[in-house]
Amino acid sequence: MLKLPSAPQSNGGKIEDEDAISRREFLTSALKMAPSVALFVGLMRVSPLKAAEQALGMIPGTNYDPSEHLFAYVVDINKCIGCGMCVKACALENKVPDHFFRTWIERYVVSEKGEVIVESPDGGINGFKPMTPGFNVSKSYFVPKLCNHCANTPCSQVCPVGASYTNQDGAVLVDSKRCIGCGYCVQACPFGSRFINPLTRTAEKCTWCYHRITKGLKPACVEACPTGARLFGDMNNERDPIRKIVTEEHIAVLQPEKLTKPRCYYLGFDKETR
Amino acid sequence: MLPYLQYTFPNDIHIHWSIMIVMYPYITGLVAGAFIVSSFYHVFQKKEYQPIGRFALLTSLAFLLCATLPLLNHLGHPERALNIMITPNFSSAMAGFGILYTSYLVVLILEIWLVFRKDIVHFATTYKGIRALPYRILTLGVYDVSDEAIKTDHKVITILATIGIPSACLLHGYVGFLFGAVKANPWWSTPLMPIIFLFSAVVSGIALLIILYQLMAIFRGTEVSQDCVRGLARWLWYFQIQTVTLELLEIITLSYERNEAWEIIAPLLTTKLAFSFISVQMVLGSLIPFILLMVTVLLDKYLHPKVRNSLTFFASILLLIQVFAMRWNVVIGGQIMSKSLRGLRDFHPEFLAKEGILPAMLIFALPFVLLYFLVKVLPPFEKERQLAS
Amino acid sequence: MGKGHHRHLIRAAILLGAAIFLFFVVRALLIPKSFGLYGHFRGENLAEQASLPIVHGNPNSCAECHDDVWKIKLAGRHAAVPCQDCHAPLTQHVTEDGVQPMPIHKTFALCARCHQKLEAKPKTFPQIDFHEHVVSKDKNLENEEICLSCHQPHSPMGEK
Numbered sequence: 001m002l003k004l005p006s007a008p009q010s011n012g013g014k015i016e017d018e019d020a021i022s023r024r025e026f027l028t029s030a031l032k033m034a035p036s037v038a039l040f041v042g043l044m045r046v047s048p049l050k051a052a053e054q055a056l057g058m059i060p061g062t063n064y065d066p067s068e069h070l071f072a073y074v075v076d077i078n079k080c081i082g083c084g085m086c087v088k089a090c091a092l093e094n095k096v097p098d099h100f101f102r103t104w105i106e107r108y109v110v111s112e113k114g115e116v117i118v119e120s121p122d123g124g125i126n127g128f129k130p131m132t133p134g135f136n137v138s139k140s141y142f143v144p145k146l147c148n149h150c151a152n153t154p155c156s157q158v159c160p161v162g163a164s165y166t167n168q169d170g171a172v173l174v175d176s177k178r179c180i181g182c183g184y185c186v187q188a189c190p191f192g193s194r195f196i197n198p199l200t201r202t203a204e205k206c207t208w209c210y211h212r213i214t215k216g217l218k219p220a221c222v223e224a225c226p227t228g229a230r231l232f233g234d235m236n237n238e239r240d241p242i243r244k245i246v247t248e249e250h251i252a253v254l255q256p257e258k259l260t261k262p263r264c265y266y267l268g269f270d271k272e273t274r
Numbered sequence: 275m276l277p278y279l280q281y282t283f284p285n286d287i288h289i290h291w292s293i294m295i296v297m298y299p300y301i302t303g304l305v306a307g308a309f310i311v312s313s314f315y316h317v318f319q320k321k322e323y324q325p326i327g328r329f330a331l332l333t334s335l336a337f338l339l340c341a342t343l344p345l346l347n348h349l350g351h352p353e354r355a356l357n358i359m360i361t362p363n364f365s366s367a368m369a370g371f372g373i374l375y376t377s378y379l380v381v382l383i384l385e386i387w388l389v390f391r392k393d394i395v396h397f398a399t400t401y402k403g404i405r406a407l408p409y410r411i412l413t414l415g416v417y418d419v420s421d422e423a424i425k426t427d428h429k430v431i432t433i434l435a436t437i438g439i440p441s442a443c444l445l446h447g448y449v450g451f452l453f454g455a456v457k458a459n460p461w462w463s464t465p466l467m468p469i470i471f472l473f474s475a476v477v478s479g480i481a482l483l484i485i486l487y488q489l490m491a492i493f494r495g496t497e498v499s500q501d502c503v504r505g506l507a508r509w510l511w512y513f514q515i516q517t518v519t520l521e522l523l524e525i526i527t528l529s530y531e532r533n534e535a536w537e538i539i540a541p542l543l544t545t546k547l548a549f550s551f552i553s554v555q556m557v558l559g560s561l562i563p564f565i566l567l568m569v570t571v572l573l574d575k576y577l578h579p580k581v582r583n584s585l586t587f588f589a590s591i592l593l594l595i596q597v598f599a600m601r602w603n604v605v606i607g608g609q610i611m612s613k614s615l616r617g618l619r620d621f622h623p624e625f626l627a628k629e630g631i632l633p634a635m636l637i638f639a640l641p642f643v644l645l646y647f648l649v650k651v652l653p654p655f656e657k658e659r660q661l662a663s
Numbered sequence: 664m665g666k667g668h669h670r671h672l673i674r675a676a677i678l679l680g681a682a683i684f685l686f687f688v689v690r691a692l693l694i695p696k697s698f699g700l701y702g703h704f705r706g707e708n709l710a711e712q713a714s715l716p717i718v719h720g721n722p723n724s725c726a727e728c729h730d731d732v733w734k735i736k737l738a739g740r741h742a743a744v745p746c747q748d749c750h751a752p753l754t755q756h757v758t759e760d761g762v763q764p765m766p767i768h769k770t771f772a773l774c775a776r777c778h779q780k781l782e783a784k785p786k787t788f789p790q791i792d793f794h795e796h797v798v799s800k801d802k803n804l805e806n807e808e809i810c811l812s813c814h815q816p817h818s819p820m821g822e823k
Contacts (some may be wrong), residue, residue, distance in 0.1 A: 319724060335789070360690050360694055361695075361698055361703070380679065414671055414678070415674065416671035416674060420668060423669070425668075426672070430672065
């Protein structure tokens, strides 16, 4: 058991000596602290500083070097037929739990007077059925949505533990082994692209099928599109058609006022799209 | 409802931050509020708050120790909670939680330790055997309670209490910031949010102490100090006015600016939040206590102590409800509104679920149990302390 | 400060210092090795993400074994329609344990996903009002496989 000094009797007069002891005690303790302080600073590990700029080489197990790529995604709203094959493919490819979506399709129906109906029945995974909007439709279109892989991403910014991050190739990813499941990133994403997977209880989102793109394949949704409404490519590759589109066409992004700098661009964008 | 207000993003169907995240700012608010009350005495040396100065500190500690529980219960992986201190990502406000929480905890524990040190030494020397052990450990082996030592302690207490005020404000202002800095959500995203949170925290803290103080007095059969209640009622009224003004200001700004989000926030307030916002937060929780406290403060001269006690007591209960409703309306309200800004969803709290009403009630009861034991171990009121010595 | 009367404070300070020190030691042990290698995240996660199993094969992966169908499809109007949309992902079909049965959807629900007439579809995309299209040809929509009686799914305008 702890041996504590017995309580001194009422301590009135103090002797000079006690002064000296406490001063010495203070000095020795300060001296004892010094190496600890040194160790303490040494252990702080400021490693992230050194890495960011350095050439990193291949990801182990692949012949893919993230620093050589900068991906972009283009959605051509004019081509989307709302078949939902992309949503289905995504769900199968990434084992997305039911009723959650890494990508989904919205249908916008706009009247001459400006009334808007938006819907996305079960994310469009089974396609769309005819509808009666109750007004004269003046325009109507499908908008595929997915994570915008923002360059200035609000979601990884708010991840408190560094589980969500933006990689050099532009992909915004989540490390499901470090995610604590707080859900702050879900709240911070203005596009509703994130969710908490009820099975793993961690945050989940579109990864551009990172396991595919690191092997030179396209994301599953792009491969599944029968009309070419979804395009994916590498901006660092001069012959990639996506580069021409992004640099030469009139493109728009979702919620530009949020200044998140999406890497997912839209052709044929209408003002009602949010 | 308007047909064009029915679209929520498919992933937005689930209200992810539910009652636990309502409880969390509520509890930290009480922590900060109680601490501020204790500093009325410990920093600003206002003698009329002496009866509750120590008790307020213990209250703050009891709630602080429980403040992480709703969070841990909410996390998908509570076992990884410490990642927030192992690899904190400082671009996230939330990464500051570990540091703010622990540093405030340290300040608070140190202050309590010093405030009660004389009693600790006293118990350590008068109690026998096992009963004395915790006190002996708490003395750290120093039994020096000479006038000089106590004087030193007082200086340090003042310093700690002075550091404590900004720490408490940070700890709670930070919670407001967590919401106020989410630009994706227009119902949250306002720089006013931390301030509103802080002011309402002080309201809830004062209200809680008024209630506990009066209850303690009844159970212990002691007098309620009228100076203390009178002073607390004044502060309560003042902070309540500030809080409600700010809360209204935020909404008025949104509507006056014709903010694009107003199109969805207006229906939100008048439909899904009609009960919790208009009826509870604004009428029951703000207007009525405002009148009660106005009577208490303005007609102070004519009030019988019993009337004063009852008026402040009921106003305090209503204000505790108001602050809870405010947290609810912010946290739940912000998620009822989909980020598509085109639709509202429903929220039906469950009773027994992991993050349901029952766990929330248990978590809220826990600080009171803790407080009971803390008061047993470190009697904060004069009477017991005199009896003991 | 009263001289000599702050021993308890010093002890408390030492305790606090020790606790902080201990925290940093424990923390240093708990930081994953690859953390910070590429940025503020666990570097190994990139390899983990990259090694997830691929489910959908290349669009032309079916050509290997179904050369006949592949050629028919390429020549027809469904050239751009991926095989795995109408059937199922490659890895469900070609597994380590050999070839598993591949689902075939013969109902018009499949065609409907793409060809049902909808307001929102681009006007240039071939789309039909099912009822009109079939009934006008004296056929019965109650037969779920009705489309296949006139259209060959792999080359819908080609010979049937």
